[in-house]
Amino acid sequence: MCLAIPGKIMEIIDNDPIMRTGKVSFGGIVKDINLAYVPEAGVDDYVIVHAGFAISQLDEKEANEVFGYLKEIGAIEELLEP
Amino acid sequence: MKYLDEYRDQAACQEYARAITRITTRSWTIMEICGGQTHSIVKYGIDELLPDKIILVHGPGCPVCVTPLELIEKAIEIAERPEVIFCSFGDMLRVPGSTKDLLSVKASGGDVRIVYSPLDALKVARDNPDKEVVFFAVGFETTAPANAMAVFQAKQQDIKNFSILVSHVLVPPAIEAILSAEDNLVQGFLAAGHVCAVMGYTEYEPLAKKYNVPIVVTGFEPLDILQGIYMTVKQLEEGRVAVENQYSRAVKREGNDPAKNLITEIFEVVPRKWRGVGEIPLSGLGLREAYRAFDAELRFGLSGKSVEEPAECISGTILRGLKKPFECPVFGTVCTPEHPLGATMVSSEGACAAYYRYRRIQNQVKS
Numbered sequence: 460m461c462l463a464i465p466g467k468i469m470e471i472i473d474n475d476p477i478m479r480t481g482k483v484s485f486g487g488i489v490k491d492i493n494l495a496y497v498p499e500a501g502v503d504d505y506v507i508v509h510a511g512f513a514i515s516q517l518d519e520k521e522a523n524e525v526f527g528y529l530k531e532i533g534a535i536e537e538l539l540e541p
Numbered sequence: 542m543k544y545l546d547e548y549r550d551q552a553a554c555q556e557y558a559r560a561i562t563r564i565t566t567r568s569w570t571i572m573e574i575c576g577g578q579t580h581s582i583v584k585y586g587i588d589e590l591l592p593d594k595i596i597l598v599h600g601p602g603c604p605v606c607v608t609p610l611e612l613i614e615k616a617i618e619i620a621e622r623p624e625v626i627f628c629s630f631g632d633m634l635r636v637p638g639s640t641k642d643l644l645s646v647k648a649s650g651g652d653v654r655i656v657y658s659p660l661d662a663l664k665v666a667r668d669n670p671d672k673e674v675v676f677f678a679v680g681f682e683t684t685a686p687a688n689a690m691a692v693f694q695a696k697q698q699d700i701k702n703f704s705i706l707v708s709h710v711l712v713p714p715a716i717e718a719i720l721s722a723e724d725n726l727v728q729g730f731l732a733a734g735h736v737c738a739v740m741g742y743t744e745y746e747p748l749a750k751k752y753n754v755p756i757v758v759t760g761f762e763p764l765d766i767l768q769g770i771y772m773t774v775k776q777l778e779e780g781r782v783a784v785e786n787q788y789s790r791a792v793k794r795e796g797n798d799p800a801k802n803l804i805t806e807i808f809e810v811v812p813r814k815w816r817g818v819g820e821i822p823l824s825g826l827g828l829r830e831a832y833r834a835f836d837a838e839l840r841f842g843l844s845g846k847s848v849e850e851p852a853e854c855i856s857g858t859i860l861r862g863l864k865k866p867f868e869c870p871v872f873g874t875v876c877t878p879e880h881p882l883g884a885t886m887v888s889s890e891g892a893c894a895a896y897y898r899y900r901r902i903q904n905q906v907k908s
């Protein structure tokens with residue numbers, strides 16, 4: 460039930476600070492999602508959604524961190540291996 | 542799908558597993574706190590990719606599993622009332638109470654509805670002014686922003702026939718309860734990424750220091766979990782203790798301020814009972830004085846009630862990382878997802894259910 464998934468904001472349909480709502484697409488399935496907690500997120504941004512609410516905006520720059528880190532540790536290990 | 546598929550890349554997973562093997566010199570026990578991670582680990586066989594020396598144990602991070610029996614009983618009692626429409630996330634419906642579950646209340650004519658968001662329940666209340674609409678507000682910090690907003694809007698819009706049955710639990714006190722127990726085996730933690738997306742991770746810093754355990758904030762996809770394990774093992778091997786953030790694409794150190802502010806406006810920290818574990822001080826959220834009018838327990842006069850838990854289920858030791866589901870004598874025989882004895886068998890995020898679904902056949906072959 461704690462499942463939260465990434466989705467892409469397609470459209471903002473209500474900009475009231477509390478009711479801020481957008482159409483968010485999850486691989487093609489579109490739902491109305493409350494965006495009050497991600498006031499800076501706009502159309503084309505990705506957000507993490509849980510129970511009808513966006514709880515976090517995904518950071519494009521940090522998104523490749525997993526692969527960068529892997530490359531880095533791979534490279535370091537290669538240096539250390541004889 | 543962007544932000545999902547790339548984090549399931551098999552070759553990169555293998556590479557991480559090899560990197561973990563390379564740096565592991567001795568045995569380490571690491572707990573993932575969140576049920577979503579437990580599900581991923583068992584589903585993708587992440588534990589089987591790891592060297593034998595790395596032991597993963599599954600923590601109490603499934604809110605469905607730790608909701609105490611007495612709250613299930615209260616939910617059933619409220620849902621049975623003729624004037625009530627009872628709304629809940631789907632996975633609470635099959636959690637066994639002492640004699641029945643919410644699904645059987647629905648089957649015998651109770652108006653029990655599955656909703657996706659507490660805002661859906663609020664809409665049901667708006668559409669049915671002659672009914673009492675109750676939402677079963679279960680969850681960790683991840684769900685608290687949603688429940689806080691539902692109560693906030695109910696008050697703002699003066700919706701009087703709406704209330705919530707609160708069973709909100711907090712992760713850091715559970716980690717502390719596990720670490721402070723004398724029989725604790727856990728040497729490192731993967732903290733739950735989405736809980737931290739809301740709350741940030743400053744609360745974990747004193748815990749890591751006090752108990753001398755590395756804590757790595759970790760996401761939910763296979764690559765996230767493998768990187769989280771790598772970062773934890775690296776700290777353990779180097780004798781370092783810190784809180785690190787693997788899930789930086791979604792988590793900031795300070796968390797989500799607007800969400801935290803609304804949670805604090807609506808809720809206060811209270812003691813909570815955890816199913817299978819017992820009461821943990823200051824481990825949950827309850828409605829603040831100013832919002833008590835929306836408290837279903839008070840509205841239906843149920844606040845004093847307490848119920849003992851059945852003895853045969855060992856989910857308490859499983860939730861604390863001391864035992865695995867296979868060690869339960871009734872696992873997969875008397876207790877199955879169709880007839881769950883304990884809550885860890887009900888939710889797909891519960892350790893017993895994950896093992897039943899993905900490991901039962903293998904285990905039969907082995908034994």
Ligand code: SF4
Pocket residue numbers: 853854855856859866869870871872873876877881882883884885886893
């Ligand atoms: S298998 Fe069933 S009875 Fe055993 S610990 Fe898990 S939930 Fe409890």
